[in-house]
Structures are given as C-alpha cells and as structure tokens.
Amino acid sequence: MAVTTAGESAPRVALLNDPKIRAWIVQILLLVVLVWLTYVGIQNMFANLQAANIASGFGFLNRNAGFAISQSLLEYDQATSTFGRVFFVGLINTLLVSAVGIVIATILGFVVGIARLSQNWVVSRIATVYIETLRNIPLLLQIFVWYFAVLRLLPGRRDSLDMGFLGQLNISGWYAPKPVYGDGINLVLGALVIAIVAIFFISRWARKRQEQTGETFPVFWTSVGLFVGLPLIAYFIAGMPLSFEYPEQGNFGPRGGARIYPEFIGLLLALSFYTGAFIAEIVRAGILGVNKGQTEASHALGLRNGPTLRLVIVPQALRIIIPPLTSQYLNLTKNSSLAVAIAYPDLVSVFAGTALNQTGQAVEILMMTMLTYLVLSLLISAFMNWYNAKMALVER
Amino acid sequence: MPLEKIRKGAWAMKSILKGLVGVSVLALSAGAASAATLDDVKSRDALKCGVSQGLPGFSNPDSDGNWSGLDVDLCKAVAAAIFDDASKVEYVPLSAKERFTALQSGEVDLLSRNTTWTMSRDTQLGLNFSVVNYYDGQGFMVRSSMGISSALQLSGAAICTNTGTTTELNVADYFRANNMDYELVAFEKADEVVAAYDAGRCDVYTTDQSGIYAQRLKLTNPDEHKVLPEVISKEPLGPAVRQGDDQWLNIVKWVHFAMVEAEESGVTQGNAEEMKGSDNPNIKRLLGTEGEFGTAIGLENDWGYRIIKHVGNYGEAFARNVGPDTPLKIARGQNALWSNGGLQYAPPIR
Numbered sequence: 001m002a003v004t005t006a007g008e009s010a011p012r013v014a015l016l017n018d019p020k021i022r023a024w025i026v027q028i029l030l031l032v033v034l035v036w037l038t039y040v041g042i043q044n045m046f047a048n049l050q051a052a053n054i055a056s057g058f059g060f061l062n063r064n065a066g067f068a069i070s071q072s073l074l075e076y077d078q079a080t081s082t083f084g085r086v087f088f089v090g091l092i093n094t095l096l097v098s099a100v101g102i103v104i105a106t107i108l109g110f111v112v113g114i115a116r117l118s119q120n121w122v123v124s125r126i127a128t129v130y131i132e133t134l135r136n137i138p139l140l141l142q143i144f145v146w147y148f149a150v151l152r153l154l155p156g157r158r159d160s161l162d163m164g165f166l167g168q169l170n171i172s173g174w175y176a177p178k179p180v181y182g183d184g185i186n187l188v189l190g191a192l193v194i195a196i197v198a199i200f201f202i203s204r205w206a207r208k209r210q211e212q213t214g215e216t217f218p219v220f221w222t223s224v225g226l227f228v229g230l231p232l233i234a235y236f237i238a239g240m241p242l243s244f245e246y247p248e249q250g251n252f253g254p255r256g257g258a259r260i261y262p263e264f265i266g267l268l269l270a271l272s273f274y275t276g277a278f279i280a281e282i283v284r285a286g287i288l289g290v291n292k293g294q295t296e297a298s299h300a301l302g303l304r305n306g307p308t309l310r311l312v313i314v315p316q317a318l319r320i321i322i323p324p325l326t327s328q329y330l331n332l333t334k335n336s337s338l339a340v341a342i343a344y345p346d347l348v349s350v351f352a353g354t355a356l357n358q359t360g361q362a363v364e365i366l367m368m369t370m371l372t373y374l375v376l377s378l379l380i381s382a383f384m385n386w387y388n389a390k391m392a393l394v395e396r
Numbered sequence: 397m398p399l400e401k402i403r404k405g406a407w408a409m410k411s412i413l414k415g416l417v418g419v420s421v422l423a424l425s426a427g428a429a430s431a432a433t434l435d436d437v438k439s440r441d442a443l444k445c446g447v448s449q450g451l452p453g454f455s456n457p458d459s460d461g462n463w464s465g466l467d468v469d470l471c472k473a474v475a476a477a478i479f480d481d482a483s484k485v486e487y488v489p490l491s492a493k494e495r496f497t498a499l500q501s502g503e504v505d506l507l508s509r510n511t512t513w514t515m516s517r518d519t520q521l522g523l524n525f526s527v528v529n530y531y532d533g534q535g536f537m538v539r540s541s542m543g544i545s546s547a548l549q550l551s552g553a554a555i556c557t558n559t560g561t562t563t564e565l566n567v568a569d570y571f572r573a574n575n576m577d578y579e580l581v582a583f584e585k586a587d588e589v590v591a592a593y594d595a596g597r598c599d600v601y602t603t604d605q606s607g608i609y610a611q612r613l614k615l616t617n618p619d620e621h622k623v624l625p626e627v628i629s630k631e632p633l634g635p636a637v638r639q640g641d642d643q644w645l646n647i648v649k650w651v652h653f654a655m656v657e658a659e660e661s662g663v664t665q666g667n668a669e670e671m672k673g674s675d676n677p678n679i680k681r682l683l684g685t686e687g688e689f690g691t692a693i694g695l696e697n698d699w700g701y702r703i704i705k706h707v708g709n710y711g712e713a714f715a716r717n718v719g720p721d722t723p724l725k726i727a728r729g730q731n732a733l734w735s736n737g738g739l740q741y742a743p744p745i746r
C-alpha cells in the first residue's frame with residue numbers, strides 16, 4: 001500500500017480507471033449474468049416440464065411413500081410415512097455409513113501407513129500388498145465382493161449362529177440385543193456426561209502441569225476409570241434400569257432385537273478398506289515428510305520409538321496429512337452412493353432412486369440430492385479446515 | 397460374476413449422471429418433446445428402443461449381442477413397418493429405475509421393457525401407454541424346501557426385489573392389507589436381486605410372474621424353487637412413448653394391433669406372401685392390398701405385410717419367445733386371443 005502523508009492527496013484518476021472499482025464492476029457484471037442465466041435456465045426447465053406434461057413442484061414431499069425401507073434409524077412406517085421422511089431416512093443412512101467408514105478408514109490408514117514404514121520386512125510387505133491391491137481394483141467390484149463374501153460366510157436365515165448374550169448371526173445380519181431403558185436411566189446418562197466433562201478438565205490440567213513442572217499424570221487410565229466407573233456406580237444406585245431385548249425365533253429365522261444389516265456391513269467394509277489404502281499412502285508421505293533429524297533428536301533426548309512417533313513425528317506429519325485426508329473423506333462420502341448396487345438404503349438409493357421412480361419428479365429430487373451432497377461436502381471441508389488451522393504450527 | 401457386471405456398467409453415479417443428463421436435456425432443449433418422432437427415426441435410419449438389461453423371453457441379448465424376446469419383437473415390428481427392415485433397431489438397455497427418464501429425455505423413441513401401465517405413469521410422467529402386449533400379475537417365488545404353500549404364510553419373511561418398480565408398492569399393499577410384516581431388500585439391477593436371493597439373503601423373490609419364470613432360469617438350481625399360487629396385482633405390460641406426438645403413438649399402437657389381428661385372421665410369417673392374394677377384406681386391409689391405412693399413420697400401405705413378413709403375428713412371437721416350447725414354458729392364459737377366452741383383442745382395421 002502506498003503511504004500517503006497528511007495534506008498530500010493521491011493523484012486524481014477517472015473512476016472507471018481505478019483498478020479497484022474496475023474489478024468490482026467486472027465482478028458484479030459477472031454475478032448478474034450468472035444469476036440471470038440460472039434464472040432463465042430454471043424458468044425454461046419448468047416451462048418445458050409443463051409442456052411435456054411432467055408433474056413438477058415439491059408437493060410430493062408430503063405424500064405417502066408406500067414402500068418399505070429395511071434399515072431406518074428414524075421412525076419409518078411404509079403405510080404412513082411421506083417422501084419427505086424417505087429423504088431423511090436415506091440421508092441418515094448415508095451419514096451413518098460415511099461416518100463409521102471414515103473412522104475405520106482413518107484408523108486402518110494410520111496403522112497400515114505406519115506399518116509400511118516398519119523395519120520389519122514382513123509387516124511392511126503385507127502393508128504394501130494391501131495398499132497396492134485395494135487401490136487398483138474398482139470400488140464397485142470390491143463392494144460386490146465384500147457383500148457376497150459376507151453373505152456366503154454367514155449361516156442361513158433359519159440356521160442362525162446363536163452367540164448367547166450377543167444375540168444371533170445369520171445371512172440377514174446380526175440380531176444384536178436391543179437395549180431397553182427403564183426408569184432412572186437418566187441418572188446413568190447424567191453420570192456419563194459428568195465423566196466426560198471431568199475427563200476434559202483433568203486432561204487440560206494434566207497438560208498444564210506437565211508444561212510447568214514436567215511431571216506426567218496417567219490421564220488415559222484415569223479417563224477409562226471415570227468413563228466406565230461413574231456410569232456403573234450410577235447404574236447400580238438407580239437399580240439397574242437397563243435390560244436387553246433378545247431376538248426371538250420366528251418362522252423365517254430370528255425376529256426383533258437391534259439389527260445390523262449385511263448390506264451395511266458389506267458397504268462399510270468395502271468403503272473403509274478401499275479408502276484406508278489411500279489414507280495409508282497419505283500417512284506414509286506425511287511421516288516421510290518430517291525431517292529425519294527430528295527422530296534422531298528425539299532419540300537423543302531419550303525418547304523411545306513409541307513416544308517419538310506419538311509426540312514428535314505424528315503431530316508434525318499431521319500438518320502434511322490433513323489436507324489430502326480431507327479429500328479422502330469427501331471421496332468416501334460420495335462413494336457411499338454406490339450403495340444401491342447392494343440394496344443398502346442410502347440417500348441415492350431410496351430417494352434419488354425409488355422415490356424418484358415412484359413420483360417421476362426427477363428434476364426436484366436430483367436437485368435436492370445434489371444440494372445435499374454439496375452441503376455435506378462443504379461441512380466436511382469446513383470441519384477439516386478448522387482442524388487443520390488448529391494443528392498448524394504455532395510459533396512460540 | 398462381478399466383473400461381468402462392471403462391464404454392464406452398474407455404476408450408481410453413472411445412473412445419476414444419466415438422470416442428470418436427461419434432466420438437463422429437459423431443461424435446455426427448446427421444445428421438450430420434439431413432435432415428429434417418426435421423422436427423427438427416419439432421418440437416423442434406426443429406431444431407438446429402450447429394453448431391459450436382460451430378461452429372457454422378453455428382452456435378452458445373446459453372447460453376440462443379438463436381442464430377442466417378446467418386447468424386442470415389438471421394437472422389430474415397428475422398425476419393419478417403417479423401414480421394411482426389422483434389424484434397424486438400436487437397443488438401449490435400461491434398468492427399471494432409468495427407463496422413464498430415458499424416454500422423457502429422448503434417449504429412446506420407444507420404451508418396450510416389461511413396463512406396467514399405471515395411471516400415474518400414464519398421466520404424470522409426460523408419457524403415453526396405449527396397448528398391452530403381455531397381461532401379467534405379480535407373484536412370489538420361494539424355496540420348495542421351506543414348505544410354504546401360500547403367500548399368506550409369508551409374515552416375517554425377507555423379500556428381494558427391484559427398486560423403481562410397481563413390485564415394491566404392491567408388496568407393501570399386500571402385506572399391509574393382510575397384516576403381515578416383511579423385510580424389503582431392494583436392488584437396482586435384476587441380476588443382483590437374483591444373486592442375493594440365490595445366496596439365501598431372502599426367503600422370497602417377487603416380481604411380475606413372467607419375470608419370475610425368466611429369472612428363475614438364472615438360479616443355481618431352478619428346480620428347487622416354486623412359484624406360489626397367489627397373484628397379487630394386475631400388471632398390464634406394454635410399450636410407452638412420449639406425450640405430444642399422436643402420430644407416433646398411433647404407429648406403436650397399431651403395430652401391436654396388426655400383430656394380434658394377423659393371428660386372428662390366420663396370417664403368419666409363413667403364409668403372408670400368399671395371403672396377399674386373399675379375398676378376405678379384413679386380410680386385404682391388414683396387408684395393405686386394399687385401403688390407405690398405412691399412409692394414414694405416416695407409413696406405407698403395406699406396413700402390416702412388412703410386420704408379419706419380418707416378425708410374424710402375435711401368437712408366433714409369443715410361442716417363439718415365452719411359449720410352452722421355450723425354457724419359460726408360459727401358457728397363453730390371459731394372453732390368448734379374446735376369441736379363445738383371453739384378453740388380446742384388436743380393434744378392427746377399417
């Protein structure tokens with residue numbers, strides 16, 4: 001920026017020649033044209049739909065859907081639930097498989113990525129083979145393989161494997177015991193919340209203390225103790241208000257209980273293992289990106305391999321890892337839309353698939369679906385950017 | 397199995413993209429349904445016919461990519477009527493989910509793909525149905541070993557089927573009406589439905605009865621499965637076209653009627669040439685030796701003769717593709733001529 005001293009005014013330029021104003025004008029013009037084009041496009045689309053006698057509008061969202069959906073975390077009844085509800089059921093199924101997939105893929109990616117750098121020849125070979133194979137086979141194929149492998153592995157619907165207190169397992173999935181809450185469960189939940197808050201403050205205090213005095217505190221074990229112990233005490237005080245409902249035997253195999261569907265498992269495994277292979281490479285690159293001197297310095301200070309990795313290498317590697325990790329998370333979320341291939345009722349399958357076909361309102365439904373994926377992607381990006389900023393090098 | 401399917405292009409995103417392309421065509425094209433489909437077909441020198449991705453007896457490709465089936469014969473008959481050449485057809489395989497968007501956006505001229513004529517499809521999708529080339533109804537298939545003899549014993553069963561079909565809705569109605577619960581496992585592609593049912597994921601496979609007979613052939617042991625007696629719905633299957641082109645609608649409609657009329661008057665692929673000399677006025681009008689019925693729908697007057705010469709009459713097409721001498725072994729039943737107690741009836745050509 002030019003420095004202007006008091007009294008001395010900048011040379012006068014015509015408004016149109018001022019680069020700043022010019023830039024603004026161009027931007028505004030561009031925006032106007034864009035908005036106009038979108039408007040004309042949408043106008044034209046609805047006019048065309050009308051001319052072709054195709055129903056349009058969003059009224060269908062309040063109409064009864066009339067078809068069943070296997071896995072639903074929301075209350076869903078085929079007789080009374082609307083297409084609007086179908087949207088949310090599908091969305092939550094997408095979120096579920098993506099969220100769990102991201103967690104598993106991340107853990108897997110870190111383990112395999114580090115394993116590939118291991119000095120142990122066998123371990124590093126296994127990691128290499130895993131990465132190279134899974135990265136190079138089309139995901140859709142992997143989804144089929146996992147799904148049909150899962151189906152092949154499990155016993156038939158009428159010959160469930162009885163796993164005792166864990167419920168039943170067969171080709172239709174895991175019929176897990178379903179928790180039934182009694183009075184006083186709030187006390188247990190309250191205790192859980194208190195435990196979490198306590199853990200948060202204890203770890204903050206421990207970190208401060210270590211920074212000031214160098215003394216360490218067994219944060220991990222204390223946390224485990226609090227997390228398990230407090231709710232357990234509350235549970236007994238409240239008179240054990242938690243029981244489990246077990247699946248019973250029906251005509252066609254077990255009924256009831258909490259269900260984990262094989263479609264979910266197949267899709268989850270495929271997404272996690274596939275994305276895990278990419279994350280492993282990102283992790284490896286991140287670790288290799290940290291100067292070797294850091295390891296040597298850490299060893300010289302007397303830290304062993306474990307703490308060196310945890311306290312010195314990984315925190316620095318994370319700065320390299322996070323940005324590409326974000327795009328893997330986005331990929332996994334978008335790839336979850338392959339679900340329809342194996343009947344997992346995700347958003348694309350039940351909403352942009354079944355609902356679209358039953359209503360015929362392709363334009364509205366595809367617009368809603370695309371917008372949803374866009375928002376999801378932006379949210380994931382925003383979160384990862386925030387995390388990245390938090391992890392960025394803080395100069396002291 | 398799976399590699400095969402990848403090649404068949406099962407990408408879900410791809411199907412979204414296809415939908416999107418369809419939608420954007422709708423959004424950007426000046427007049428959505430270009431009026432004269434016949435002119436487009438003629439200038440392209442081929443009919444684009446939307447068919448299934450492989451349903452034996454109805455529309456199924458062999459290993460060389462030659463399509464055959466009852467629905468395919470309708471495509472061929474339309475091409476024969478227009479070009480005097482039944483091979484001028486481009487087949488576009490469509491999943492149940494993709495089919496209507498493909499027709500709306502003009503990707504195909506004609507949808508001939510075991511599609512049920514329903515009121516909403518006829519009135520809300522910008523499409524027109526007009527004839528039924530196969531009267532069907534929805535049924536259930538189970539493993540014989542389960543000892544089930546009626547659909548009313550199916551409460552609690554897991555049911556495999558296709559998404560985007562009337563099947564999904566009928567099964568919901570039926571189970572609700574009979575106070576039974578069920579678990580729906582719905583795939584986009586028919587091959588996966590069959591594979592999952594075969595693997596034992598479901599107790600029941602449900603679709604149109606014709607579809608059951610066709611898909612059963614793909615099971616590991618077809619004989620170990622049986623079809624339950626209940627037929628829970630009406631599934632009139634027929635061709636669909638876009639609204640706003642009456643001439644094209646008439647062509648498709650009358651091509652089917654000509655095939656039925658030919659069966660009724662005893663005109664076959666074998667005797668069509670000879671029948672041109674017939675004195676029977678019905679046959680004369682059908683084969684175009686009398687009257688101007690072809691030109692009235694924008695075709696040549698021998699349109700009927702062309703259809704029968706290249707494809708044969710309805711009864712021949714039925715026998716060749718799905719009849720008792722085929723692997724499907726389907727009896728004429730409701731699809732017999734009205735004069736034999738069935739429902740196939742063609743209005744007079746006059």
Ligand SMILES: N[C@@H](CCC(=O)N[C@@H](CS)C(=O)NCC(=O)O)C(=O)O
Pocket residue numbers: 448449450451490491492510511512558560561562563585586603604607608611631633
């Ligand atoms: N007639 C029903 C069902 C049609 C349908 O798509 N049936 C499946 C199961 S038989 C099918 O044709 N699959 C063959 C394919 O997708 O290629 C409808 O129009 O909705």
